[in-house]
Structures are given as C-alpha cells and as structure tokens.
Amino acid sequence: MTQHVKMTLNGQPIEADIEPRLLLVHFIREVANLTGTHIGCDTTSCGACTVQINGVPSKSCTLFAVQMDGEEIRTVEGMEQNGALHPLQEGFYQEHGLQCGFCTPGMLMTAEAFLREHPAPTDDEIRQAIAGNLCRCTGYVNIVKAIQHAAKHIREEQAAPVATAEVTR
Amino acid sequence: MTTETTPIRGMGHSVKRKEDPRFLRGKGRYVDDIKLPGMLYMDIVRSPYAHANITRIDASKALALPGVLAVITGKDLDEAGLAWMPTLMGDKQMVLPVDRVVYQAQEVAAVIATERYIAADAITLIEVEYEPLPPVMDPFKALEADSPLVRPDREQKTNHIWHWEAGDAAQTDAIFQQAEVVVKQDLYIPRIHVSSIETCGCVASFDSVEGKLTVYMTTQAPHAIRTVFSLVTGIAEHKIRIVSPDIGGGFGGKVPVYPGYVIASVASLKTGHPVKWIEDRSENLQADSFARDYHISAELAATKDGAMQALRVKTLADHGAFDAAANPSKFPAGLFSVITGSYTLKAAHVEVDGVYTNKPSGGVAYRCSFRVTEAVHTIERMVDTLAQQLGLDPADVRMKNFIQPEAFPYTSPTGWEYDSGNYPAALRKAMEKIDYAGLRQEQAEKRARGELMGIGISTFTEIVGAGPSHTFDILGIKMFDSCEIRVHPTGSVIARIGVQSQGQGHETTFAQIVAEELGLPVENITVEHGDTDTAPYGLGTYASRSTPTAGAATAVAARKIREKARKIAAHLLEANVDDLEWQDYKFQVKGSPGRSVGMKEIAFAAYTNFPSDVEAGLEAVDYYDPPNLTFPFGAYICVVDIDRGTGQVKIRRFVAVDDCGNIINPMIVDGQIHGGLTMGMAPALMEAITYDENGNMQQGTFMEYLLPTAMETPVWETDKTITPSPHHPFGAKGVGESATVGAPPAIANAVVDALSHLGVTHIDIPITPWKVYAILEAHGVAEL
Numbered sequence A: 001m002t003q004h005v006k007m008t009l010n011g012q013p014i015e016a017d018i019e020p021r022l023l024l025v026h027f028i029r030e031v032a033n034l035t036g037t038h039i040g041c042d043t044t045s046c047g048a049c050t051v052q053i054n055g056v057p058s059k060s061c062t063l064f065a066v067q068m069d070g071e072e073i074r075t076v077e078g079m080e081q082n083g084a085l086h087p088l089q090e091g092f093y094q095e096h097g098l099q100c101g102f103c104t105p106g107m108l109m110t111a112e113a114f115l116r117e118h119p120a121p122t123d124d125e126i127r128q129a130i131a132g133n134l135c136r137c138t139g140y141v142n143i144v145k146a147i148q149h150a151a152k153h154i155r156e157e158q159a160a161p162v163a164t165a166e167v168t169r
Numbered sequence B: 001m002t003t004e005t006t007p008i009r010g011m012g013h014s015v016k017r018k019e020d021p022r023f024l025r026g027k028g029r030y031v032d033d034i035k036l037p038g039m040l041y042m043d044i045v046r047s048p049y050a051h052a053n054i055t056r057i058d059a060s061k062a063l064a065l066p067g068v069l070a071v072i073t074g075k076d077l078d079e080a081g082l083a084w085m086p087t088l089m090g091d092k093q094m095v096l097p098v099d100r101v102v103y104q105a106q107e108v109a110a111v112i113a114t115e116r117y118i119a120a121d122a123i124t125l126i127e128v129e130y131e132p133l134p135p136v137m138d139p140f141k142a143l144e145a146d147s148p149l150v151r152p153d154r155e156q157k158t159n160h161i162w163h164w165e166a167g168d169a170a171q172t173d174a175i176f177q178q179a180e181v182v183v184k185q186d187l188y189i190p191r192i193h194v195s196s197i198e199t200c201g202c203v204a205s206f207d208s209v210e211g212k213l214t215v216y217m218t219t220q221a222p223h224a225i226r227t228v229f230s231l232v233t234g235i236a237e238h239k240i241r242i243v244s245p246d247i248g249g250g251f252g253g254k255v256p257v258y259p260g261y262v263i264a265s266v267a268s269l270k271t272g273h274p275v276k277w278i279e280d281r282s283e284n285l286q287a288d289s290f291a292r293d294y295h296i297s298a299e300l301a302a303t304k305d306g307a308m309q310a311l312r313v314k315t316l317a318d319h320g321a322f323d324a325a326a327n328p329s330k331f332p333a334g335l336f337s338v339i340t341g342s343y344t345l346k347a348a349h350v351e352v353d354g355v356y357t358n359k360p361s362g363g364v365a366y367r368c369s370f371r372v373t374e375a376v377h378t379i380e381r382m383v384d385t386l387a388q389q390l391g392l393d394p395a396d397v398r399m400k401n402f403i404q405p406e407a408f409p410y411t412s413p414t415g416w417e418y419d420s421g422n423y424p425a426a427l428r429k430a431m432e433k434i435d436y437a438g439l440r441q442e443q444a445e446k447r448a449r450g451e452l453m454g455i456g457i458s459t460f461t462e463i464v465g466a467g468p469s470h471t472f473d474i475l476g477i478k479m480f481d482s483c484e485i486r487v488h489p490t491g492s493v494i495a496r497i498g499v500q501s502q503g504q505g506h507e508t509t510f511a512q513i514v515a516e517e518l519g520l521p522v523e524n525i526t527v528e529h530g531d532t533d534t535a536p537y538g539l540g541t542y543a544s545r546s547t548p549t550a551g552a553a554t555a556v557a558a559r560k561i562r563e564k565a566r567k568i569a570a571h572l573l574e575a576n577v578d579d580l581e582w583q584d585y586k587f588q589v590k591g592s593p594g595r596s597v598g599m600k601e602i603a604f605a606a607y608t609n610f611p612s613d614v615e616a617g618l619e620a621v622d623y624y625d626p627p628n629l630t631f632p633f634g635a636y637i638c639v640v641d642i643d644r645g646t647g648q649v650k651i652r653r654f655v656a657v658d659d660c661g662n663i664i665n666p667m668i669v670d671g672q673i674h675g676g677l678t679m680g681m682a683p684a685l686m687e688a689i690t691y692d693e694n695g696n697m698q699q700g701t702f703m704e705y706l707l708p709t710a711m712e713t714p715v716w717e718t719d720k721t722i723t724p725s726p727h728h729p730f731g732a733k734g735v736g737e738s739a740t741v742g743a744p745p746a747i748a749n750a751v752v753d754a755l756s757h758l759g760v761t762h763i764d765i766p767i768t769p770w771k772v773y774a775i776l777e778a779h780g781v782a783e784l
C-alpha cells in the first residue's frame, strides 16, 4: 500500500508514491538521492539527520515522509546558491568547524535557522542552539567560532548597502 | 629559470582542508551513501540473552515474505568453514553462532532482502528458541572455580585468558618493604564505547565474472582486512578489494572486523548481488567492541618528602566473550606498562590478567593508543594521592619527580626508551597560563566560604607511532607504514598512503609534507588513501600512528624523489651534482644563487629532457619502519566548581599545553586536541556502559549513553611546547589521542581536590552528579 506525496525539496517540486511508514530521512536519502543528510542514531538524539521544514530545523529520522505533504524541505544541498557557498559553509571551512564531516550537514541546518532568528548571538546562545546536534570530533570550540564567523559575515553583508551609501554621500 | 609565485605552504601552515568542500556541500561519500545497481539489504537477528543455547532457528516465515532472498545462519557459515574467524589477538570469534550465544545483541542470523524495510520486517519473523544459561558478568566471580564457562570451545576450561606482566617484581617488592610511605588505591576504569556519529557498515559486491569481491567498509585498516579476508575465505588476495571511503569518525571502533562485514560478503557471494549492511545505533552501542574495563589496584612507594620510588599494579581486564582487542599481537595488555609516566622511579611491576565474561569483546581503543589511557589515569591519580597524603602541592610533587630534559633518551623501569621530552617546561607554561598560584588563593578563600572549587593537574606521557617492526606486528604483519609519490610532468603530484583518514585531514596534512619536501605548492598535490587496489600496503590509522609512520614514509619517499631531481637539476644547470644545494625549495649552485632550478621545471625535464644515465619519470615509494615509538606529552590543568545543590561538576577552565614535536598544520592539531579533550571529558564525567546481573546492557541508545553536547563542553584553552622527536624524519610525534589520554585524570584530580578537605581521596570515573551528590550528603555539605 502506498500513498502519494508532493513536497518541495530545496526549491524543486518532488512527488512520489511511497509507503506511509517511510521515514523522511530515508525519503531524502534514497528516493530523492540526496545523501548529505545523515543518520547517526534513529532516536532524535544526535541531529545528524537535521533538515529544515518550512525553515524550522527538524530531525528527519523520526518523521514520516507522508507527513510532509505540501511542505517545504531544505537540506544541506540547498545551501550553496549560484555556485557561492553559504556564509555558514564558508565559516566552517575557515574556522575548521568540521573533521569527519558526518555531523556537519545537520549542524549547518540547525545553525542556519538559528542565525536567521539571532543575527548577533553570544557564544552561549550558539552552544544552546546546537545542543541537539552531537559532534564526536571537534569538541565544538571551532563550530562556535564558525557560526560566529558566519554571523559576522551575514551582518556585514546586510549592513553593506548602508555603508556604501554613506561612502558615496 | 622559474620563480615560484604560488606559495608552497608546507610544514607549519594552517592550510584549510582539502576534504572540506565536499563535506560542506553534503557531497561526502560515506559507506551508506553508496548505491550499486541491484543492491540488496541485510539486517541481523540479535540475541536477547547474554548467555544461552540456541535450540532451534526457523526461518520459513521470513523466507515466505515477498522480497526476502535469503537467510543466513551459523549452520550455513559452518558448512563453508566461516562460522568462526580469527581475532587480532590470536583468539577466535563467532561470525554467527551454531548453537550458543555469549553476549546480548550477538548476531544470530541475517536476512537478505530487496529493500531495507523488508529486511527489517523479516528479522522479526525468524523464530529462534533459546535455552538461557547463567551469564558471567562479574570478572572477579568469573575466576572462581564454580563459575560457568563463557568459552567451553577452548581447551583451557577456565575464564582466565592470559597473564601478562612487565617490570621487575623482586626489585619492586624490595623497595616497598623499605619504603617510608606507601599509598594504595583501587581504580575502576569503566567500559565505554567510542560512538562515532557514523555507525559501522559495508557494501559487499562480488563480481562472479571476474571472481572479485569488493567491499566498501567503515574500516580504519583496509589493507590488513584484505589479508585477513583472503586467509579466512581462501579468495586470492588480488581478487579482494577493500575500500574505505569517507569515514564518519573512527576512534578505534572501526579497527576490528565485525561479523556483519563477513556475513554481507558471504551474502553477496551467495546471491550474486551487492549487499548493503548498515548498523543502527542500538546495534552499534550494544554489540560493537568496547574500550577500557580495567579493574586496577595500584600502590606507590615514596619517601616522606614525596620522592616517588616504586610502583606496583595488579589489574583484572574484562575482555568480554572474545579476546578481540585491537593491540599489537605481542601486547595483550597493549602499552599499559608505560604506566610509570613522566616520573623517575627506581622500579615498577605491572600485572594484568585477562578474563572472559558474557559481554561483547572489549579492549578496543576509544581514541587511545593501546591501554595508555588506563595507565595515565592510574599514575596521575596516584601522584595526587601521594601529594594529598603527604600534604604537598600536586604541582610540586610532579616537579620533584619529573624525568629531567637532559635525561633523554630515558629508559623506563618497564623497558620503554622515551625519545624526548621536557616535562617541567610544559607544566610551568600551563601553570603560568592558568595562574596556578592565584587559583590556589581563590580556592582557599572559597573554601572558607563553603564553596567547592578544585584544581587538577595531569602531566602525562603518551606512547604512539607503532612499529618498530621488530617489536610490533598485527597477526604477524609488521607495523611499518607507507607512501608512494608520483610527480607528473607539469609539476603536480599524486601521493598515496597506507593509512586512512576518519576525519583527521590526511588529504591536507600529507599534501603539506610533500609540498615541504619537494617545494611544490600544496594545492597541486592530491593525496589518496583507503583503496587497497591503489594505495600501498599499510597498517592503518589508529593509536596516533599516521604521522609517526606514514608521515615519515611520505617525507622519505619525497626525499628519494629529491635525490633523483638533484641529478636532473645538475643536468639542467650544467653543474656538478655535488655543487648543488637544496635551498628555498630549489636546487641552486653553491655560491651562485642566481643559478637555480625548481621542482616544477625538474619534473618537466624528468619526462622531456633527462640525462642519459637517469631513468625517465619522477616517483618513489617508501615503506617506513620507525626506529622507535614517539612520546608526545602534555601538561593539563583543570578548574572545576561543584554545585552543592545538584552535585554537578562544571569545568570552569581547562588549559592544555601539548607537545607533539614539530607541527604540520597548527589548525588541525588544535582541532585534534579540542576533540580529544572532549573525548577525555566524556568518560571522566558522563559515559559508562553497565550491565545488570542478567547481562542486559543498560545504555542501548543515545538517550541513556550520554555523549557531551556543546552545553557540557567547556571552551578548551590550548597551548604548546615543541620538543621534536629526534628520530622522526621531520621531528613530529603524533597528536590524535594525547588529549583523550591526558584529560580524564586532570578532571578527576580537580574534583577530588575540591572535596579533599572533607577527607575524600578518590572517586571513580565517570564522576556523575548523583555520585558527587551522594558524597556531599555523606559529608553533610549537600544543599537541599
């Protein structure tokens, strides 16, 4: 018995006939073939499977794909825009915020949603925001730096038009 | 003549990682990302009992489920002689049981189906009848005469596996008899699990036309596994290809050969299809190999003024049901005898007895080079225990007993030759950085107000980089490592190495070694590893051995290339070979710096314009056999505050001064230390695997087995001293595990220090809030 679902994945419509019990993470990885979203625990504990549903970071290992009918899903593969890395991806690269890379896509998804709400976070706020994403490699210090790096970049980018205007005046 | 405009960025540069662009885009290629045409899925039936006879397995219902192609049991494997496989320690281990299970969650049967979910359905349809047997859970009781046997298959009808000792018993006992002071302490270092965020798994694919088996596998040691697979299955070694693609963390947990790899390979042979097997987290936590589980009894003899004289240690090592530890073959207790640490002792005697219990096999590393963490925890706790008993400052006792910088190379009482070290300098640096004197003053003031604050020190010595081959082997394969370098005509390079990265950044750091040695820009160098069809043979990445062994091989191979390049340079410069010197990444004629030629031009000439007495091409291989191990060290100081209302230990500051010799990439070294410190904090404060008396494992998911999150993890403060290894080609020592080894005693010492005025002398790790709260209550200082 299958059920028809239709959703948006990284801006592209996708539809499929799937078993109602198919987990969202398996849908993304095996039906849509986007393997950047990982599985680390299957109990909503590690965050390796984090994606965004309508902009909200969510753990896709404990959601059914059929629940996502009509929703907008975003994964790590949707971060790069027109060949340019997202400031968070750039921040992780510059600050050595990843080692094995297995937790990284989930971290990026959580951090991206967080920075949208908190453009100028403290380190403690960042730590709290990523507490649902486990990393066994980095000890988090550089992940916090990477997120700060991105936050600063995003703030500067948003302030840039004003700055330019001031200069021309 | 060319002048290099692109920077070389060799040794000492924080080069950004070459592997990151794919990981950041979600384009890493981990084992579970591999999808082959016609691929089937495997799932495993596991035992609910820790110890039981299997009286019946009925797979008929599972086989009737549409999509199920095969069920594999121990009987099937037994017919092919594959029900058992050898372990690295000369024991044997069940792949699938024929009639008996010996730990909970042990593999009992496997289902092969067209889809992951169908395989998962089918395992619930397999009927297994068990006849439960009394489980052996306590290693002390396991040694009693009337204990049930874990391994009746062995000739020796006992649960005792082996006895191992090092040092001089008579000399040690003699010193103890005369000693002014003897301190004693029992320590339990609990069973823990590495829990890399990626679990284990494989995709096995047998090509029946070629007769070739390819296995993509989460392994830290692909070459050794190819050899073991060939010996076990009888398939010729050139018809086996093991590929270790991107690996989501290893930490030692991906060194062993797990039954799932073997069963999936058999399944692919049997069905003619590729077969994927990926563990879920519960399977990974319950059944994969464990670390530690050492019951230690230590005694330290000293003078009244705190001069350490002798150490006596007895240990019971719980190895679970199979002795499948990942140690060098001649070292059943790993390098535990490095337990005399950074201190001069006149004598030491260390004993370890290995014991079987009904638990999964233990003794696999948790980011630790062969039992060094257990050794370091013991000696660093003992130094503090001595200081506390004598009323001395633990920093003073360390300074008084350190092996002095001029004493290297130093031979320890258990026979290790430490290559280099400067322990006082590292401790002084850590004390200054953290303001040790100021902290002691603050502690005194706080104590007067009833607040609980502690300061803990650990000044550890690591021992890494196995070989040398005369002492170290794995199943007879000597512990060398390798690198093969080819310089292409236009001056770009491919280097292939015998070790494998699980996140350490080898594609970057090994390229930096080549860049440094050849004077070619790091971005023009590709590093490959992990594919046994292309990479040179090596023993793999664990025990912080990559840089000491394969790193050395890379430098030596590059130097071989440079020697050939010198001849070509002489030809190009129309100079005598002996008149050339390697300066600023170029060959130049001595005394005339204007006459020089760089490697890029030499590489082109190696294919287009080489002298008649020189072979074309520019490549070299090196198999490096280190003359000795390397001995990284460090001084860690931890400050904790204890909440009297909850027993929570909060790490307020943690300063880590590490010495890993010369550094290839400071950014990566810092990252390794951050991660290592976090994996040191985890067993000190949070992680332990426990069983009830029926053999039920009590931490089967991440909801019970707590890994540190960003909230518990402090802001690690790192610094360094540099004492190059005298025997390593570029003076490096290895760094991946120092922090995991060194951190736990710094934290435990800090907690005991915070409570020492109450008469507390020791707390076993993990130091959980409820453990601390019980102590606070017992001493009447808990806040309600």
Ligand code: FES
Binding pocket: A038, A039, A040, A041, A042, A043, A044, A045, A046, A047, A048, A049, A050, A059, A060, A061, A062
């Ligand atoms: S895999 Fe979803 S939280 Fe771990």
Ligand code: FES
Binding pocket: A097, A098, A099, A100, A101, A102, A103, A104, A134, A135, A136, A137, A138, B197, B248, B249, B503
């Ligand atoms: S980088 Fe390996 S788990 Fe985070």
